[in-house]
Structure formats: C-alpha cells, structure tokens
Amino acid sequence: MERDIKMKITHRSIAHATTALMLSLALVSCGGGNEADKARTLHFGNSAEPLSLDPHQASGVWENRIIGDLLIGLVTDDPKGRPIPGMATGWTTSSDGLVWTFKLRDALWSDGVPVTADDFVYAWRRIMTTKPPAKYASILYVIKNAEQIYDGRIKDVTQLGVRAIDAKTLEVTLDHPAPYLPGLLTHYTSFPIPKHVVEKVGSAWIKAENFVGNGPFKLKQWKPNDFVHVVRNTNYYENAKVCLDQIFYYPTTDDNAAERRVRTGELDINANFSGSRLEEINKNLPGYARIHxxxxxxxxxxxxxxxxxxxxxxxxxxxxxxxxxxxxxxxxxxxxxxxxxxxxxxxxxxxxxxxxxxxxxxxxxxxxxxxxxxxxxxxxxxxxxxxxxxxxxxxxxxxxxxxxxxxxxxxxxxxxxxxxxxxxxxxxxxxxxxxxxxxxxxxxxxxxxxxxxxxxxxxxxxxxxxxxxxxxxxxxxxxxxxxxxxxxxxxxxxxxxxxxxxxxxxxxxxxxxxTNRNLVSPRITGWEDNAVDIHRARYLCTTDALKSATLPKS
Structure with a gap:
C-alpha cells in the first residue's frame, strides 16, 4: 500500500483552540456527550484525508484503517496483524494449488441482508472492470484471467476465476499456485461489497446515507478534511465481542500539532510521530510512543x-x-x-x-x-x-x-x-x-x-x-x-x-x-504492536469501559 505520509488541508491555519472546540462540538452532536459515550468512543489521528472509502478506488494505509473497520474479507487480521478466518470459516486447496474452496459463515450486511458468495463474485468482477480503473487491481492478478480482463484482452468478465457454488461456498481458481493467498485476502481489494446496494446506487454506495457493510462498524458521517465518523454495526457477526461504540478518524496532517492533541486528550491515538521528537515525547508522554x-x-x-x-x-x-x-x-x-x-x-x-x-x-x-x-x-x-x-x-x-x-x-x-x-x-x-x-x-x-x-x-x-x-x-x-x-x-x-x-x-x-510509530494513550487497551501496523478497532477498548460493567453498549 502507498505509505501514509499525510496531506496538508485547507484549514491548516485554524487555531488549535478553535479545532479543539470543533471536535468537542462534533462529539456532542454525534452522541458523545455523556460519560458512557466517551468511554466507548475512540479518537484516532489517521494521518491523511481518504481519497475514497470504496475498496476499489482506495490505495493508502490511511484508507485501509477505516475500510478494514467497515468491511470484512474472507480472511481477516488478528490483533498482531496475522491472517485468520474472517467471512470464511475455513478453506481447502486442490493438489495443484490452483483451486481454493471457501466455506462462508452465516453473516449479515448492516441492513440485515445475508452476505453471500455472490457478493464476493460481484466485488471481484467489479474491481477488474470499474471506471475509473481501480488503482490496486493488480494485487488480484493471481486470480485466473484477472489481468486479461483488467486490460481488456478478455471482454467477458464471467471468465474471471471465481464462482459461487452456492450461497455459502466460494470457489477461486488461480493462474498459478499462491501459498500466500490467505495473507493476500486480508487486503481490502478482496473484500465483498453489497451487490444489492451497489446495483441500485452505483458508486454512491459509499456515501453515509447509502452505506452498507459487513464489518464491526458502519459509516455515519464523512466531513471532508475534518473527520470520518463510524458507529457500531449491531448486525456484525461478532458484535458481542466489540467494545467501542464509535470512532472518529481525523486527517492529522501535522505531527507536532497531533502530538499536542494527544497530550490534551483530544486524540487517543495518532498514527505517526516525528522521530526527532522521541526524547521529548518520552518525557512528556511516558508510555505513549510505540515503535516497531x-x-x-x-x-x-x-x-x-x-x-x-x-x-x-x-x-x-x-x-x-x-x-x-x-x-x-x-x-x-x-x-x-x-x-x-x-x-x-x-x-x-x-x-x-x-x-x-x-x-x-x-x-x-x-x-x-x-x-x-x-x-x-x-x-x-x-x-x-x-x-x-x-x-x-x-x-x-x-x-x-x-x-x-x-x-x-x-x-x-x-x-x-x-x-x-x-x-x-x-x-x-x-x-x-x-x-x-x-x-x-x-x-x-x-x-x-x-x-x-x-x-x-x-x-x-x-x-x-x-x-x-x-x-x-x-x-x-x-x-x-x-x-x-x-x-x-x-x-x-x-x-x-x-x-x-x-x-x-x-x-x-x-x-x-x-519503522511504524504510533502515539497510543494508556487509556486504550488491546493495542498490539506488529510488523504490518494493522490494529483493527474491534480489538480495542478503553480502561474506562473495562472498569464499569454498567456502561451501556449500543
């Protein structure tokens, strides 16, 4: 993935105090005005402004952080960033390593419609044919005929090596053996998208008013160059294991400004810090700096x-x-x-x-x-x-x-x-x-x-x-x-x-x-440093939420 070394934004000159006020107002307006809400709310400094939250148009790790909380693929990430079964409960491989068969779990989209193997078929055909062309389609060229469909040598998209045997069985045929396939399938390019929604509204499916996902959170609001707000998806298949009720992702374009916001408690996490500031950070924010x-x-x-x-x-x-x-x-x-x-x-x-x-x-x-x-x-x-x-x-x-x-x-x-x-x-x-x-x-x-x-x-x-x-x-x-x-x-x-x-x-x-560098408040639990720097929010919680068994969950 393209590395997230962030963007400047047009309101960068806004005074820090004004920004703090805006964030406070945003939290209150989005349901974060009481102690229970605050305990289960995460404020995440996410480096850059997303170009898109459509997995077929995204290309950066700053987008992956959000998309990976909205959608779940056949394979997903554990707290240490290692591949584990996601929508697939398991899979088998043919003796030549070319045909993989995935058995899907019972799961629902956030609107209550069942997730099926056909949603994967639809998504993988779409990424090879979508306009504008997907920036990241090449990662899936391991699938039979994918490259030829993407570049137009094969016009019939049904020739892509993926088919739904039934609603809960997906068969994937490869161009060549790929023992790394489970790891590859943790990438958002392979995630399903809701066919029943995308066929109706097209590329607008990713707008908050249309969004439907199968992950632990769903899109509530996206205010460009300000924040992306996601809330709990109660239809997620492991909803009972999720601690957080909502997350705000901010495009933190200035490391030093983000560090100050972590220090004042406006941000729980920031996805980077300047190495030149490490000594001062360790002095002013002991235990926050995470380097791996x-x-x-x-x-x-x-x-x-x-x-x-x-x-x-x-x-x-x-x-x-x-x-x-x-x-x-x-x-x-x-x-x-x-x-x-x-x-x-x-x-x-x-x-x-x-x-x-x-x-x-x-x-x-x-x-x-x-x-x-x-x-x-x-x-x-x-x-x-x-x-x-x-x-x-x-x-x-x-x-x-x-x-x-x-x-x-x-x-x-x-x-x-x-x-x-x-x-x-x-x-x-x-x-x-x-x-x-x-x-x-x-x-x-x-x-x-x-x-x-x-x-x-x-x-x-x-x-x-x-x-x-x-x-x-x-x-x-x-x-x-x-x-x-x-x-x-x-x-x-x-x-x-x-x-x-x-x-x-x-x-x-x-x-x-x-090296991956994060500022993580001791208030946050469940964070595991790892070599891929993937930290899915469904594994995170707060000390406040853990202390009080009486706090409500949405």
Missing part, C-alpha cells in the same frame, strides 16, 4: 520515460550520492535502517539484503567521484548542466529530508542543479501514477507477507503502481517463473534474481526501511 519494525520501504522513483532518467548512468549517479546513513541517524532518528535493496527485513521465506546496490559500503566521497564521472560520460557538464525536480510528500520528516539529499546532489558538481517541490500526499501519488514527475518520493507497505508484494511493483504489468515504468523482459520472465515455482527456496532465488536486476539498472532508489 515495519515491513515497509521509503524509495524514490525515476521517471524512466523521458530525460534525464531514461539514462541508467544518470540514475546511478543520483542514487549513489544520497547519504542514507546521515538521513536515518540524524534526521529520522526512530530506528529506521538505510536501504540498499528493495525487500525489507522481516519478509517470510526471503533474505533481505541478499542482493544490494553496488555502491553499498563505499564512502560518500568515493560515490561522489563515481557519480561525477558517470554524469560526464552521459554528456553533462558546465555547458550542459543536469537539471531536475525532486517531488516529495510534504508531510512528516520528508520536508526535512528533501533539502539534505538536494545538498548531497549539489556536491557532485556545480552544474548539478536540483529543485525540490513538496506536495500533499494524494496529489504526490496522483502525479506518480500519471507520470507527472522527474524524481519522485514514495513509500510502500506490505499488503501480505511475501517478497512478491515488493518485487512485483516493477513488473511491466503492474501498471499504475509501477510509477517509473521500469520494464525489462528478463525481469518479467523471472517473476513469471517465480509464480510457477512451488519450491519455496527456488521461488525466493528467482525473485532475488529479479530484485538484483532492478537494482543493477537503478530502476528505483531505495532510501530507508521503515
């Missing part, structure tokens, strides 16, 4: 469709001269690791760092000399300066990193001239998808615990998520071979060959491996 290793990467993308980055020598020169060690130790300061490879540590059945860039371990001075020579070979110099713009997400630590790497590149030679340009998160990613950039900043968090979820970003067929449009037939061949390989070690070796190839050709510029 993360299967995620910050990386920069070269637009390989046009000069100057269609030249591998230029890409290599710029990549090798970014001082990752200084950035992680002096700017980020929250246990991030410099990245010289694509796949982060902690990914199952894969050795991170087994292949790296060829300049890892060299001094920055040595790299600068190499870089100048490469650029001169590419024809750049005093009479033909290298000029480009670095576009970055204008939130979190990114605005502090951007001038550092700009200074790094300026040390190559006086004729290397770099402009830096910050943009809101959603705007930045839209520019990446549209190819409207030269060098761009991005982040990626694993959708399922498998190296393919990182390496596939550079397959030609990955389409919108292959931002720089890296394309190499040998890379694609290796990934296709990995898909067909059943032996775990041989499969990993094929993906490592592909990873080595994209690193050799500087198809990306890996910068640092992420």
């Amino acid at each position: 290793s993360y299967t995620g990467l910050t990386y920069y993308l070269f637009n390989m469709r046009k000069p100057p980055f269609n030249d591998e020598r230029v890409r290599a020169a710029i990549s090798m001269t970014a001082d990752r060690e200084f950035v992680t130790s002096q700017i980020l300061k929250a246990k991030q690791e410099p990245a010289y490879s694509l796949v982060p540590p902690g990914v199952a059945h894969y050795t991170s760092g087994a292949v790296t860039t060829d300049f890892k371990g060299q001094s920055l001075q040595t790299r600068l000399v190499r870089a100048r020579k490469l650029l001169e070979e590419a024809g750049y110099g005093p009479s033909k300066p290298l000029k480009f713009t670095f576009s970055f997400r204008n939130t979190n630590d990114n605005p502090r990193v951007a001038p550092v790497v700009q200074q790094n590149w300026a040390k190559i030679a006086p004729w290397v001239q770099v402009d830096i340009l910050g943009a809101e998160t959603q705007i930045n990613y839209e520019k990446l998808r549209n190819g409207d950039f030269q060098l761009g900043d991005a982040g990626w968090i694993s959708d399922f615990n498998d190296a393919k979820n990182f390496v596939y970003l550079f397959q030609t067929s990955t389409d919108q998520l292959n931002y720089g449009k890296y394309s190499n037939p040998e890379f694609d061949r290796l990934m296709d071979a990995a898909d067909l390989e059943k032996d775990t070690k041989k499969r990993a070796a094929l993906m490592q060959e592909a990873e080595a190839l994209v690193l050799k050709e500087n198809g990306l510029m890996p910068m640092w491996f992420l």
Whole structure:
C-alpha cells in the first residue's frame, strides 16, 4: 500500500483552540456527550484525508484503517496483524494449488441482508472492470484471467476465476499456485461489497446515507478534511465481542500539532510521530510512543520515460550520492535502517539484503567521484548542466529530508542543479501514477507477507503502481517463473534474481526501511504492536469501559 505520509488541508491555519472546540462540538452532536459515550468512543489521528472509502478506488494505509473497520474479507487480521478466518470459516486447496474452496459463515450486511458468495463474485468482477480503473487491481492478478480482463484482452468478465457454488461456498481458481493467498485476502481489494446496494446506487454506495457493510462498524458521517465518523454495526457477526461504540478518524496532517492533541486528550491515538521528537515525547508522554519494525520501504522513483532518467548512468549517479546513513541517524532518528535493496527485513521465506546496490559500503566521497564521472560520460557538464525536480510528500520528516539529499546532489558538481517541490500526499501519488514527475518520493507497505508484494511493483504489468515504468523482459520472465515455482527456496532465488536486476539498472532508489510509530494513550487497551501496523478497532477498548460493567453498549 502507498505509505501514509499525510496531506496538508485547507484549514491548516485554524487555531488549535478553535479545532479543539470543533471536535468537542462534533462529539456532542454525534452522541458523545455523556460519560458512557466517551468511554466507548475512540479518537484516532489517521494521518491523511481518504481519497475514497470504496475498496476499489482506495490505495493508502490511511484508507485501509477505516475500510478494514467497515468491511470484512474472507480472511481477516488478528490483533498482531496475522491472517485468520474472517467471512470464511475455513478453506481447502486442490493438489495443484490452483483451486481454493471457501466455506462462508452465516453473516449479515448492516441492513440485515445475508452476505453471500455472490457478493464476493460481484466485488471481484467489479474491481477488474470499474471506471475509473481501480488503482490496486493488480494485487488480484493471481486470480485466473484477472489481468486479461483488467486490460481488456478478455471482454467477458464471467471468465474471471471465481464462482459461487452456492450461497455459502466460494470457489477461486488461480493462474498459478499462491501459498500466500490467505495473507493476500486480508487486503481490502478482496473484500465483498453489497451487490444489492451497489446495483441500485452505483458508486454512491459509499456515501453515509447509502452505506452498507459487513464489518464491526458502519459509516455515519464523512466531513471532508475534518473527520470520518463510524458507529457500531449491531448486525456484525461478532458484535458481542466489540467494545467501542464509535470512532472518529481525523486527517492529522501535522505531527507536532497531533502530538499536542494527544497530550490534551483530544486524540487517543495518532498514527505517526516525528522521530526527532522521541526524547521529548518520552518525557512528556511516558508510555505513549510505540515503535516497531515495519515491513515497509521509503524509495524514490525515476521517471524512466523521458530525460534525464531514461539514462541508467544518470540514475546511478543520483542514487549513489544520497547519504542514507546521515538521513536515518540524524534526521529520522526512530530506528529506521538505510536501504540498499528493495525487500525489507522481516519478509517470510526471503533474505533481505541478499542482493544490494553496488555502491553499498563505499564512502560518500568515493560515490561522489563515481557519480561525477558517470554524469560526464552521459554528456553533462558546465555547458550542459543536469537539471531536475525532486517531488516529495510534504508531510512528516520528508520536508526535512528533501533539502539534505538536494545538498548531497549539489556536491557532485556545480552544474548539478536540483529543485525540490513538496506536495500533499494524494496529489504526490496522483502525479506518480500519471507520470507527472522527474524524481519522485514514495513509500510502500506490505499488503501480505511475501517478497512478491515488493518485487512485483516493477513488473511491466503492474501498471499504475509501477510509477517509473521500469520494464525489462528478463525481469518479467523471472517473476513469471517465480509464480510457477512451488519450491519455496527456488521461488525466493528467482525473485532475488529479479530484485538484483532492478537494482543493477537503478530502476528505483531505495532510501530507508521503515519503522511504524504510533502515539497510543494508556487509556486504550488491546493495542498490539506488529510488523504490518494493522490494529483493527474491534480489538480495542478503553480502561474506562473495562472498569464499569454498567456502561451501556449500543
């Protein structure tokens, strides 16, 4: 998933006191005016404003946090972010690993209509054919004929490898074996949507007045750039196990402002904090800061469709001269690791760092000399300066990193001239998808615990998520071979060959491996730090609610 490094919003200049008043009024107006309501209400700083809550149009972890509380897939997440049965009570797999059969539990949509296998069939056909095209459809290309339907080579959507055997039995046929499928099915792209509603109101089904879901919460109100408000879905199949009655998700665009709101109790959780503030946070908010290793990467993308980055020598020169060690130790300061490879540590059945860039371990001075020579070979110099713009997400630590790497590149030679340009998160990613950039900043968090979820970003067929449009037939061949390989070690070796190839050709510029950082009030119970940073609200509660057995539940 695209990493949530948040957006600025138009009312960012509103005084903190005014914001506090607005939040208080919102809580009262939405039923949070008494102690019982407050005890079972969660205020969540969610980094960015959602672009969409439709699982076929979303693409960021900030959207996943909300969608994952509104809808439940065949497989879901436990408190530690591990896959467990969700709408499916269990499944079987054919001997060749291609046909999976899922048995569905008895469950209702929030309007009382039964959830059926046909809702999954409808949803998966829709994501391959919806307009505008789904940004994330490629994650489901493992399903038979999915890619060909998405790109129009197959016109008949019923040829997608999914069918309802009966109301409670779903059969899924794959293009190739995928032992990681249960993990993949925790991703919101695979969630069901209410066919009976979407057929009636179309894309407007996600509006609060139309919304129907099968998760523990349902959409009550979405006030853009202010909050998303969800309330308990009493038709959820495990409603009795849910503690919270309502959640407010806020687009907390400024880490320092969000930290103050946590300190005053306006926010129970914020989904990030600045590593440079860690010492002060530990002093002022002891026990709030939660840091954990993360299967995620910050990386920069070269637009390989046009000069100057269609030249591998230029890409290599710029990549090798970014001082990752200084950035992680002096700017980020929250246990991030410099990245010289694509796949982060902690990914199952894969050795991170087994292949790296060829300049890892060299001094920055040595790299600068190499870089100048490469650029001169590419024809750049005093009479033909290298000029480009670095576009970055204008939130979190990114605005502090951007001038550092700009200074790094300026040390190559006086004729290397770099402009830096910050943009809101959603705007930045839209520019990446549209190819409207030269060098761009991005982040990626694993959708399922498998190296393919990182390496596939550079397959030609990955389409919108292959931002720089890296394309190499040998890379694609290796990934296709990995898909067909059943032996775990041989499969990993094929993906490592592909990873080595994209690193050799500087198809990306890996910068640092992420840590997940959250501020969590001691008032919140049930929070489990984990490598995927997924914390479904159905597992959370408050100390106030636990103390009083007399508090009502909706």
